[in-house]
Every structure is written in C-alpha cells, then in structure tokens.
Amino acid sequence: xxxxxxxxxxxxxxxxxxxxxxxxxxxxxxxxxxxxxxxxxxxxxxxxxxxxxxxxxxxxxxxxxxxxxxxxxxxxxxxxxxxxxxxxxxxxxxxxxxxxxxxxxxxxxxxxxxxxxxxxxxxxxxxxxxxxxxxxxxxxxxxxxxxxxxxxxxxxxxxxxxxxxxxxxxxxxxxxxxxxxxxxxxxxxxxxxxxxxxxxxxxxxxxxxxxxxxxxxxxxxxxxxxxxxxxxxxxxxxxxxxx
Amino acid sequence: xxxxxxxxxxxxxxxxxxxxxxxxxxxxxxxxxxxxxxxxxxxxxxxxxxxxxxxxxxxxxxxxxxxxxxxxxxxxxxxxxxxxxxxxxxxxxxxxxxxxxxxxxxxxxxxxxxxxxxxxxxxxxxxxxxxxxxxxxxxxxxxxxxxxxxxxxxxxxxxxxxxxxxxxxxxxxxxxxxxxxxxxxxxxxxxxxxxxxxxxxxxxxxxxxxxxxxxxxxxxxxxxxxxxxxxxxxxxxxxxxxxxxxxxxxxxxxxxxxxxxxxxxxxxxxxxxxxxxxxxxxxxxxxxxxxxxxxxxxxxxxxxxxxxxxxxxxxxxxxxxxxxxxxxxxxxxxxxxxxxxxxxxxxxxxxxxxxxxxxxxxxxxxxxxxxxxxxxxxxxxxxxxxxxxxxxxxxxxxxxxxxxxxxxxxxxxxxx
Numbered sequence: 311x312x313x314x315x316x317x318x319x320x321x322x323x324x325x326x327x328x329x330x331x332x333x334x335x336x337x338x339x340x341x342x343x344x345x346x347x348x349x350x351x352x353x354x355x356x357x358x359x360x361x362x363x364x365x366x367x368x369x370x371x372x373x374x375x376x377x378x379x380x381x382x383x384x385x386x387x388x389x390x391x392x393x394x395x396x397x398x399x400x401x402x403x404x405x406x407x408x409x410x411x412x413x414x415x416x417x418x419x420x421x422x423x424x425x426x427x428x429x430x431x432x433x434x435x436x437x438x439x440x441x442x443x444x445x446x447x448x449x450x451x452x453x454x455x456x457x458x459x460x461x462x463x464x465x466x467x468x469x470x471x472x473x474x475x476x477x478x479x480x481x482x483x484x485x486x487x488x489x490x491x492x493x494x495x496x497x498x499x500x501x502x503x504x505x506x507x508x509x510x511x512x513x514x515x516x517x518x519x520x521x522x523x524x525x526x527x528x529x530x531x532x533x534x535x536x537x538x539x540x541x542x543x544x545x546x547x548x549x550x551x552x553x
Numbered sequence: 554x555x556x557x558x559x560x561x562x563x564x565x566x567x568x569x570x571x572x573x574x575x576x577x578x579x580x581x582x583x584x585x586x587x588x589x590x591x592x593x594x595x596x597x598x599x600x601x602x603x604x605x606x607x608x609x610x611x612x613x614x615x616x617x618x619x620x621x622x623x624x625x626x627x628x629x630x631x632x633x634x635x636x637x638x639x640x641x642x643x644x645x646x647x648x649x650x651x652x653x654x655x656x657x658x659x660x661x662x663x664x665x666x667x668x669x670x671x672x673x674x675x676x677x678x679x680x681x682x683x684x685x686x687x688x689x690x691x692x693x694x695x696x697x698x699x700x701x702x703x704x705x706x707x708x709x710x711x712x713x714x715x716x717x718x719x720x721x722x723x724x725x726x727x728x729x730x731x732x733x734x735x736x737x738x739x740x741x742x743x744x745x746x747x748x749x750x751x752x753x754x755x756x757x758x759x760x761x762x763x764x765x766x767x768x769x770x771x772x773x774x775x776x777x778x779x780x781x782x783x784x785x786x787x788x789x790x791x792x793x794x795x796x797x798x799x800x801x802x803x804x805x806x807x808x809x810x811x812x813x814x815x816x817x818x819x820x821x822x823x824x825x826x827x828x829x830x831x832x833x834x835x836x837x838x839x840x841x842x843x844x845x846x847x848x849x850x851x852x853x854x855x856x857x858x859x860x861x862x863x864x865x866x867x868x869x870x871x872x873x874x875x876x877x878x879x880x881x882x883x884x885x886x887x888x889x890x891x892x893x894x895x896x897x898x899x900x901x902x903x904x905x906x907x908x909x910x911x912x913x914x915x916x917x918x919x920x921x922x923x924x925x926x927x928x929x930x931x932x933x934x935x936x937x938x939x940x941x942x943x944x945x946x947x948x949x950x951x952x953x954x955x956x957x958x959x960x961x962x963x964x965x966x967x968x969x
Binding site for chain 2: 456
C-alpha cells in the first residue's frame with residue numbers, strides 16, 4: 311500500500327467537506343450583518359379604518375362621540391335633537407350639501423352621513439308609541455353588535471314618527487335608544503361599551519328617514535315600509551373608523 | 554468477476570451520497586442568517602430545476618425536529634446531513650484508497666467497506682422511518698441519500714464477494730493449506746477504520762460549531778406585550794403546568810406553521826417548562842379584518858369551536874391540526890363546511906357556533922392582538938410577555954426558547 315497516497319486521499323476527502331461547511335457557515339454569518347434577502351414589512355394588527363373614513367367624517371364622528379358618547383366630557387348622556395343639529399352643523403360633513411344656516415345641518419345631510427354604513431347597519435322597528443324591543447329587534451341587534459370585527463364605535467340613533475306631541479316623541483325616541491343600549495349592556499356585559507357607543511335620539515324633529523332607507527336591513531318582517539313605520543325606530547351600526 | 558468495477562461503482566454511489574447530503578447541509582447552514590431561503594428539492598440538486606410542487610415536503614423535513622441534533626447547544630443544532638456528508642466523504646476516501654492503491658483484492662479492506670456502508674444505511678432506515686411515519690412526507694434530497702446509502706452497501710458487498718474469489722496463486726496456496734489474505738479486517742482494522750470515520754465526522758462538525766454565529770443578542774430583543782392582561786377571558790389554557798414561566802401563544806388552528814411549531818415544541822420537551830395559554834388569531838377574513846385575503850378558510854369557525862369547547866379545547870385544537878388540509882379544502886368549496894365538520898366531531902359545540910356571544914368572544918381575542926400591536930402572523934410565542942423572535946420559531950427554537958425560559962426578562966429589562 312502506498313501510505314503517502316493513502317494519507318493524501320484521507321486529507322483531501324476530509325478537507326473538502328470541512329472547507330465547504332466552513333464556507334457555508336461563514337457566508338450565513340456575513341448575511342446577518344448585511345441581509346441579502348428581501349425584507350417584507352409585516353402588517354400590525356389594528357382597528358379597522360376603511361375607505362369611507364374621510365377626514366371630514368372623522369371630524370364629525372369625533373364631535374358626536376365627545377358630545378353624545380356615554381363616557382365623554384358631556385357626562386355620558388347621549389344627544390337630543392337640538393344638540394345633534396348643532397354638533398353636525400359645526401363643520402362640513404363628508405358627502406353632505408352645504409348648510410343653509412351657520413352651525414346647523416339639515417336632516418338630509420345628517421342622514422347622508424350614514425349612507426356608507428349600509429352594509430353594517432340595521433333599523434330596529436318599534437310598535438307605535440312603544441319602546442319595547444321584540445324578539446326580531448333583539449335578534450337583529452345581537453347579530454349586528456356581534457359583527458363588530460375591527461370597528462371601534464357603535465352608533466344608536468333613535469327616532470319617532472310624527473304622530474303625537476313633540477315632547478312626547480322626543481322622550482319616546484330617547485326610550486327607544488336606551489332600550490337598545492340596555493339590551494346590549496345586559497346581554498354582552500362589555501366593559502368597553504360606554505367607550506364605544508354614541509347615542510342620539512332625534513324625536514320627530516330632525517332627520518326623519520325616507521324611503522331610501524327601506525333598502526336597509528330592518529327588524530320588521532311584514533314587508534311594508536311606510537315612512538311612519540320606518541321612523542318608529544332605532545338605527546344601529548358599527549363604524550369602521552379610528553380617530 | 555474482478556472487484557474493481559464494484560469499487561468504481563461504490564465510489565460513484567458515495568459521491569452521490571455526498572452530493573445529496575452536501576446540498577442538504579448547505580440549505581440548512583444558509584438558514585443560520587435567520588432569513589427565509591428557498592431550499593433544494595430535486596433528484597439532481599444543482600443540476601436541474603427544483604420541484605416546487607414537492608418543496609413543501611423538503612421544507613417540512615428540514616424544519617422538523619429530526620433534521621438536526623444538539624439543538625440547545627447551537628442555534629438550529631448540527632444538521633444531521635453534516636455527519637452524513639462526512640460519512641460519505643469517508644466512504645469516498647476508502648473507495649479511492651482501494652482503487653488507486655490497487656487493493657481491491659484486500660478482503661479485509663473490502664469487508665470494512667461493507668461494515669462502514671452499514672452506517673449510512675442504518676441511519677437512512679431510521680430517518681426514512683421518521684420521515685414517513687412521524688412527518689408523513691419525504692424529501693427528494695433525503696430519498697437520494699437513502700438510495701445512495703443502499704447503493705454503497707450493495708456495491709461494497711459486490712466488491713467484497715468478488716474479493717473472496719480465489720486467485721490462481723491462492724488456488725495453489727490453498728492446496729498447500731494457506732489462509733486467504735485478510736489485512737485490515739480484524740478488530741484492530743475495524744477500530745482504526747471507525748476511529749477514522751469518527752474523525753471525518755468530528756472535524757467538520759467542530760468547524761460548524763466554532764464558526765456558527767452567536768445569537769445571544771436576539772434573545773428577548775424582539776418586543777414585548779404592552780397589554781398582556783386577559784380582561785375578557787379570551788385565552789385558552791393549553792396545559793396545567795405550574796411553577797414555570799407563563800407563556801402566551803398566538804395561533805391559528807388551521808395554520809400549518811402553528812401545527813409544525815406545536816410539534817417542535819412537544820418534541821423539544823420545552824412545552825413542559827411553560828404554562829401556555831393560547832390567543833386565537835385566525836388568518837381568515839371572515840372574522841379577522843387584519844388580513845387582506847383569507848389564508849386559512851374555516852379558521853374563524855374552528856376558532857369559535859375552540860372557544861365553545863370549554864374544558865375540551867385541546868381536543869378540538871388537536872383535531873383541527875390533524876385535519877387542517879381537509880377543513881380548508883372543504884370550506885373553500887362550501888363556506889359552511891368547517892362548521893359541519895367540527896360539529897360532527899364535537900356535537901357539544903354545534904349550538905354555540907356562530908352565536909353573537911361566541912362571535913364577540915372571538916372578536917375580543919382579535920382585539921387583544923390589536924391592543925398589543927401584534928404583527929399579523931402566526932405562530933407567535935411570548936414568555937412572560939417577552940417575544941420569542943419569529944426567526945427563532947423553527948430551526949432555532951430549542952436554542953432560543955430554552956434561553957428565554959431561563960431568563961425571560963433579562964433583555965426586556967435591559968432595553969430602555
């Protein structure tokens with residue numbers, strides 16, 4: 311046996327994998343200092359902020375939550391018709407026509423504000439002169455509230471039809487809004503509820519719903535949709551905007 | 554027949570084995586930079602294009618707990634392919650030595666080829682079993698290695714048998730009562746041979762260990778949870794361990810990476826050193842607004858089932874992991890399929906799925922992720938609120954997690 315050849319073969323076949331391994335590890339080490347691969351940014355979980363959340367809408371949303379929110383500086387009481395008018399009218403509203411009077415917005419302009427929420431909203435319809443939620447109302451309310459997803463704010467906007475006195479209808483719409491809110495409180499026990507909800511009651515005085523809203527999901531299943539029935543209601547919707 | 558052709562074929566088979574294990578080692582070592590890399594997955598790596606359709610099997614195999622050893626000693630461990638490469642290099646050496654020194658007739662040396670070839674063959678048998686039975690997949694580089702090992706043994710046997718044929722001189726000598734030549738085949742020869750093989754394995758392994766990067770600076774440096782409290786009770790306890798660090802695992806029950814992570818965690822034994830709770834974060838647009846498109850159809854429904862299965866959540870998780878592909882395929886075709894499948898398996902959750910209370914609970918789980926500014930990916934593991942780096946959830950998990958468990962707050966406290 312040629313011992314020199316034997317040793318040379320041993321050295322060569324040992325050296326080759328050793329050098330290769332050293333090279334691979336050293337190369338990886340160098341890549342740590344100066345990465346060669348494409349570094350893709352990773353998204354971070356955040357509350358939803360969808361396309362309709364224009365700066366103008368956010369401005370109004372902020373005003374409503376500050377003045378009509380349940381835990382805001384206003385003492386957590388919601389907003390009644392005159393307050394709602396003035397809050398909405400203190401600046402331009404996204405998609406709304408210019409206001410006729412300084413500081414006041416029209417009912418149509420107010421309703422136009424909520425048009426982008428159609429897919430996330432529902433109308434709880436009450437019986438005449440009643441603020442009691444029936445089974446269909448609570449089912450719709452539960453389903454819509456459970457479908458929060460990334461939304462941060464929940465609006466309850468209650469109304470009444472024009473039958474009866476203004477004061478009575480104002481109180482009736484307030485009772486309807488509060489009925490919805492009480493149901494949410496007792497059903498879901500959400501400690502953040504007061505931070506999330508903006509409550510407005512409009513009575514018969516402001517922003518009555520027209521037939522356009524008949525296309526929206528409603529708790530009434532009788533198939534009819536008259537303006538008087540439509541306004542014996544509380545409109546509820548999650549709003550996918552951050553402030 | 555002369556043993557020479559068998560020796561040549563043996564050398565070619567050993568070179569093939571070195572080729573396959575070399576690519577496997579290089580693929581593994583490339584991940585030492587903590588980045589994501591493509592890996593070779595072909596019958597002739599480096600010579601033909603990689604087979605993308607089979608790459609998942611190659612990836613699963615490489616990321617499995619069986620792809621390396623000494624995982625808590627060095628980040629990723631020493632790839633099992635590295636001693637394989639060294640062993641085939643040793644076989645090449647022994648084959649060339651016989652061939653170039655014209656020792657094919659040395660029966661002891663030929664016999665040692667057979668014995669040495671048993672090392673990769675037995676290793677291949679064990680790895681093949683683990684691959685098929687435990688991982689349920691194979692990789693082309695692995696199969697190439699197994700075939701090369703078997704070929705080495707077959708050609709070594711051929712060379713040995715051929716060397717046993719008596720030469721004319723032996724015919725005469727046998728008549729005179731002499732024994733055939735058998736140099737290097739006794740216990741002494743075996744000892745020297747295997748000691749040399751040990752040296753072939755030890756030297757490149759030591760080089761790997763010495764040159765491997767030090768990742769100590771990354772431990773605990775990948776963030777922490779600003780709001781880890783479970784104020785809505787959305788976390789699912791995954792074990793009953795006590796007296797160990799608390800850990801929060803963010804996962805999606807239909808995420809293959811989460812399943813693989815769970816398997817690695819169990820295989821490492823580190824799961825028993827943690828008290829783990831899960832936060833569900835399904836990558837399914839049906840409920841998770843953070844994902845642009847649904848990656849795992851049905852994950853929201855299965856997550857709801859886990860939340861519904863109080864006390865039996867681990868069984869639902871285990872079932873979901875096993876049936877991930879079937880659930881996703883069925884839900885892609887029929888959005889209600891996930892609910893039907895999980896209800897059939899766990900009838901007690903059927904009435905709870907899709908209810909407002911369950912949907913809200915799942916939303917709160919997702920809101921927990923929002924409150925903690927979590928990246929939109931799974932799995933994620935936080936030990937005492939400190940994140941195990943994403944780069945350390947696969948190959949480097951044993952190394953990094955064992956250090957994070959030992960001292961979870963060290964880096965987080967040091968960071969202002």
